[in-house]
Amino acid sequence: MDVQNIYYTTRxxxxxxxxxxxxxxxxxxxxxxxxxxxxxxxxxxxxxxxFQSALRHIGFSIRLKPYIQRADGSAKGDWDVGIxxxxxxxxxxLDRIFLLSxxxxxxxxxxAVQTKHGVPVEVYGVPALTAxxxxxxxxxFHPITESLLI
Numbered sequence: 443m444d445v446q447n448i449y450y451t452t453r454x455x456x457x458x459x460x461x462x463x464x465x466x467x468x469x470x471x472x473x474x475x476x477x478x479x480x481x482x483x484x485x486x487x488x489x490x491x492x493f494q495s496a497l498r499h500i501g502f503s504i505r506l507k508p509y510i511q512r513a514d515g516s517a518k519g520d521w522d523v524g525i526x527x528x529x530x531x532x533x534x535x536l537d538r539i540f541l542l543s544x545x546x547x548x549x550x551x552x553x554a555v556q557t558k559h560g561v562p563v564e565v566y567g568v569p570a571l572t573a574x575x576x577x578x579x580x581x582x583f584h585p586i587t588e589s590l591l592i
Contacts, residue, residue, distance in 0.1 A: 443502070444521060444543035445482035451544055451568040451586075458591040465566065465590060466500050469540060477532050478502045481521035483509040526551050533559045541580075542566045546573025553579045566590070 443462075452460045462480075469475055480497050484490070484506040494504045505528075507521055522545065529539060533555045541548060544567035552563045562581035565572070569585040577583045 443478075443480045444525060444541075444545060445480050446520070447543045447545050447567075448586075451571040452591060455568045455571055456588075456591055460586065461590050461592045462497060462502070463500055465542070466502075473537065475501065476536065477528075479505050479525075479528060481505045481507070481525055483507055483521075485509045522547050529555060533561045536561055539563045540566065544568055544572030544576065546575045549573065549575040549579050552576065556581065 448460050452458060466475075466478075478501055480494075480502040482490075482494065482504065494506075497504055505521070505524060507524070525541075525543075525548070529541075529551060533539060539555060539561055541552070541563055543565070548565075552565070555561050555563055556579070563579075564582040564584060565576060565580045566584045566586055567576070572583070
């Protein structure tokens with residue numbers, strides 16, 4: 443789960459937050475969840491720690507990367523490479539992968555996992571903010587709608 447992507451896309455599209463517990467319930471009905479990583483940036487503030495604790499309580503493992511604010515005002519902290527490495531390492535032992543992100547950078551990863559390992563990849567994303575290139579290559583696209591919002 444690309445936490446930053448899901449946070450910003452649901453906020454921008456709906457003005458609401460994503461319901462991680464509802465997603466967990468949906469996915470657990472589809473089979474055993476053996477790996478559930480939430481990738482986020484660490485800004486070292488109390489509200490984030492509470493959010494991360496809530497995700498852990500649901501069942502997610504939290505992977506944190508420091509948030510870097512550059513001198514020019516830009517920021518860095520995305521997890522694209524980390525998510526890619528973890529998916530590639532785990533995919534041979536999985537029946538299915540669920541990716542929560544609308545980031546088109548993952549289209550090559552999805553294509554590789556499905557072609558090389560024969561593992562279907564399903565994506566949850568905000569329809570208007572999910573890259574068409576990603577929607578085209580997944581085995582199933584699940585639009586984030588009202589039922590997955592708080």
